[in-house]
Amino acid sequence: MTIFELEEAGLRRLSPVALGAAQVHERRDLQRVLREQSRELLDDVLIIAEEFADWDDSRRRIDLLGVDRDANLVVIELKRGDTGVHMELQAVRYAAMVSKMTFEQAVETYARHLGEGADARAGLLEFLAWDQPREDDFAQDVRIVLFSEDFSRELTSSILWLAEKRVDITCFRMRAYRLDDRLLVDFQQIIPLKEAEDYQVKVRNKQLVEQSERAARVPWNGEFYANFGAGPCRSWDDARKFGFISAGGGGWFTRTLNLLEPGARVWVNRPGVGYLGVAEVLGAPVPAEEFLVDTDAGRRPYIDVSAVAAALREQNADPEAAELLVPVRWLRVRDESQAVRETGLFGNQNSVAKPTAASWPHTVARLKAEFGIDDEADEADEV
Numbered sequence: 001m002t003i004f005e006l007e008e009a010g011l012r013r014l015s016p017v018a019l020g021a022a023q024v025h026e027r028r029d030l031q032r033v034l035r036e037q038s039r040e041l042l043d044d045v046l047i048i049a050e051e052f053a054d055w056d057d058s059r060r061r062i063d064l065l066g067v068d069r070d071a072n073l074v075v076i077e078l079k080r081g082d083t084g085v086h087m088e089l090q091a092v093r094y095a096a097m098v099s100k101m102t103f104e105q106a107v108e109t110y111a112r113h114l115g116e117g118a119d120a121r122a123g124l125l126e127f128l129a130w131d132q133p134r135e136d137d138f139a140q141d142v143r144i145v146l147f148s149e150d151f152s153r154e155l156t157s158s159i160l161w162l163a164e165k166r167v168d169i170t171c172f173r174m175r176a177y178r179l180d181d182r183l184l185v186d187f188q189q190i191i192p193l194k195e196a197e198d199y200q201v202k203v204r205n206k207q208l209v210e211q212s213e214r215a216a217r218v219p220w221n222g223e224f225y226a227n228f229g230a231g232p233c234r235s236w237d238d239a240r241k242f243g244f245i246s247a248g249g250g251g252w253f254t255r256t257l258n259l260l261e262p263g264a265r266v267w268v269n270r271p272g273v274g275y276l277g278v279a280e281v282l283g284a285p286v287p288a289e290e291f292l293v294d295t296d297a298g299r300r301p302y303i304d305v306s307a308v309a310a311a312l313r314e315q316n317a318d319p320e321a322a323e324l325l326v327p328v329r330w331l332r333v334r335d336e337s338q339a340v341r342e343t344g345l346f347g348n349q350n351s352v353a354k355p356t357a358a359s360w361p362h363t364v365a366r367l368k369a370e371f372g373i374d375d376e377a378d379e380a381d382e383v
Contacts, residue, residue, distance in 0.1 A: 001281070002011065002014075002192045003177055003184070003186065005179065006306075014177040014178070014179060014312070015177070016175050016176060016276075017176050017177065017183075017199050018149070018176070019046075019079060019080045019081075019149055019174065019176050019179050019187075019354070020236070020297070021182055021339070022176050022178070022371075024076055024080070024176060024183070024185075025080070026079070026080040026257075027063075029102075030078050030080065030174070031050065031063055031064065031146070031366070032286070033358055034047075034064060034076065034078065034147070035047055035050050035064055036064040037083050038064070041172065042066070042074070042076075042145065042185055043078075044068045044069045044070075044376070045066040045067070045068050045074050045082050045145075046066055046067050046068075046123075046127045047061070047064055047065070048064040048066060048067055048106060048109050048110040048113055048124070048363055049064070049109045049110070049112070050063070050064055050232070051063070051111065052064075052109065052110060054105075055097055055113055058356065060090075060094070060097075060380060062075055062076070062094045062098065063076055063077050063078050064076035065098065065109070067106060067124070067126070067127070067128070068143060069128065069129070069136075070141075071128055071137050071138045071139065071140065072139065072141045072142060072143050072168075073095075073099070073101060073106075073139050073141075073142045073143070074142070074143045074144075074145060075091055075094045075095045075098065075100055075143070075144050075145070076145045076146075076147070077090060077094070077144075077146050077147070077174045077351075078146075078148070079143075079146075079147070079148045079149065080112050080149055080174075081147075081150075083149075083150055086284070087146055087148060087155070088144075088146065088155060088158050088159050088169070089158075091144045091146060091169075092162070092167070095142040095144055096142075096291065098142065098209065098359055098366070099139065099142050100139075100301065101138075101139050102135060102138065103124075103133045103134070103135050103138040103139075104133070104135075104242040106124060106138070106139075107120050107121045107124055107243055108120075110123065110124055110354070112247075113219055114282070119378055121170075122326060123229070128302060137363045139170060139194065140159050142168075143167075143168040143169070143170070144167065144168065144169040145170045145171075145172070146159070146170070146171045147171075147187070148171070148173065148174065149171045149173070149174050149175070150173060151171060151173060151190070154179050156191070159171060159188040159191055160191065163191065163192070164192065169191065170191065170192070171190050172187045172188065172189050172190070173187075173188045173190050174186070174187055175188070178320060190258075190381070201326045210372070211321065217356045217357065217358065218356055218357070218358055218360070219356065220354045220355065220356050220360075221360065221361055221364060222264070222265075223265055223266075223267060223355075223360070224259065224260055224265065224266040224267070224268070224281070224352060224353070225266070225267055225271070225346065225348055225352065225353045225355050225360070226245050226260075226266045226268045226347070226351065226352050226353075227247070227267070227268075227269055227271060227349070227350065227351050227352075228245055228246070228270050228276065228290060229247070229271060229351075230270065230271075230272075231248075231249075231275075232247060232308060232311040233248055233308055233309065233311045233312050233315050233323045234248075234272070234323070235308050235309065236276065238302075238307050238308070238334050238381065240277070240330065242293040242302060243279075243293075243296075243328055243329060244291065244302075244325040244326060244327055244328060245266070245268055245279070245325070245326050245328055246288075246323055246324060246325045246326065247314060247323070247351035248321060248322055248323030249315070249321055249323075249354075250320060250325060251320065252286065253351050254324045255352065256350045256351045256353065257285040257324055257351055257352055258284070258285065258328055259352045259353075259354060260281045260285075260326055260352055261281060262281050262282060262283055262284075263280065263281065264280070264281045265278060265279070265280060265281075266278070266279055266280075266281055266328065266352070267364065267367055270336065270339065271347065272350075273336050273339045273341065274334065274339030274341030275339060275340040275341070275345070275367055275370075276334050276336065277330055277332055277333035277334060277371075278330075278331050278332050278371055278373060279305060279328035279329060279330045279331055279333075279334075280328060280329045280331060281326065281327075281328055282327040282329055283308055283327045284326070285324040285325065286324065286325050286326075286327070287302045287316065287322050287323070287324060287325075288301075288306070288312050288316060288322065288323045288324075288325055289301050289302075289303045289316065290301055291303075291325040291327070293305065302325065303316070312334060318333070331371075331372040331373065332372065332373065340367060340370045340371075342366065343357060344362065344363075345359070345362075345363045345367075346359045346360045346363040347360075
């Protein structure tokens with residue numbers, strides 16, 4: 001980053017000066033400033049300790065230790081110089097060592113930092129907006145914040161890799177400039193880029209959710225899931241009347257229809273609307289022009305009587321994009337206005353799936369209750 005002074009004659013470039021050459025000391029100056037004015041750079045962090053070393057068998061010290069408003073601990077490390085060699089490894093080690101800190105230990109630490117007479121407990125509770133301590137919510141994660149005069153390529157690579165592995169790490173580059181007899185210091189957040197921080201947090205949270213969902217797998221319970229997506233070639237009224245579910249637009253959308261087995265049960269969802277019905281599979285996928293339906297005029301190809309016939313013919317002109325229909329016998333079916341839609345119910349982008357997500361058994365149980373499906377009663381009737 002280049003800083004200019006605006007003069008009448010134009011721009012005057014300010015040349016950077018090394019912090020050491022400017023007689024700026026790491027602990028005496030930089031650490032003091034961050035301790036006393038951390039809110040200028042980290043507005044959600046309360047500093048609770050300086051030179052923290054409250055652990056056994058170690059002489060290592062955290063430059064600054066803080067707590068953020070989400071009750072996460074914050075390890076802050078500073079390095080004057082041009083590389084900050086190994087500071088990321090040091091910070092990770094510190095984060096691991098301090099990660100088991102309790103709320104009561106944080107209060108004791110903060111009390112030592114504030115000095116005699118201060119009410120550390122009240123101050124920490126007020127900062128967290130808590131009425132009383134919540135140990136289960138305290139220190140669920142540890143953030144790392146690094147301040148360095150520069151970051152080498154090796155250091156940056158390590159930090160970016162740690163960030164990809166869900167380590168919450170923020171980096172500030174410190175640069176000093178001389179302007180006559182004044183010393184200007186620029187703190188620039190470089191990882192993550194400030195402009196992209198909100199987006200990156202959303203991406204990381206989404207990845208965490210997806211990772212959690214992948215980890216929480218259960219055996220498939222034999223119940224199929226199907227999407228009945230909206231589109232010009234698809235009519236829910238026709239599907240209910242003539243007994244089918246369908247997909248089209250290419251092999252990626254239609255290939256999973258082949259998972260369905262005759263006699264199996266399938267729960268049908270319309271994305272963005274909710275679950276509309278449950279059916280028994282009767283056969284294999286069939287192109288729209290070969291799918292025969294009963295009408296007042298006898299058996300006819302569905303494409304001749306469809307409410308979306310024109311769109312179907314246009315799409316079916318390309319065999320690879322053709323709409324395929326799977327014959328079903330509806331057990332229960334609803335209008336779109338009565339769809340079952342609740343937070344926590346399973347959803348999937350595939351046309352058909354054999355779900356193993358932990359949410360699927362819960363989804364099927366809820367849908368059975370909503371649609372009035374009682375397997376035990378049905379078995380008793382058969383006997």
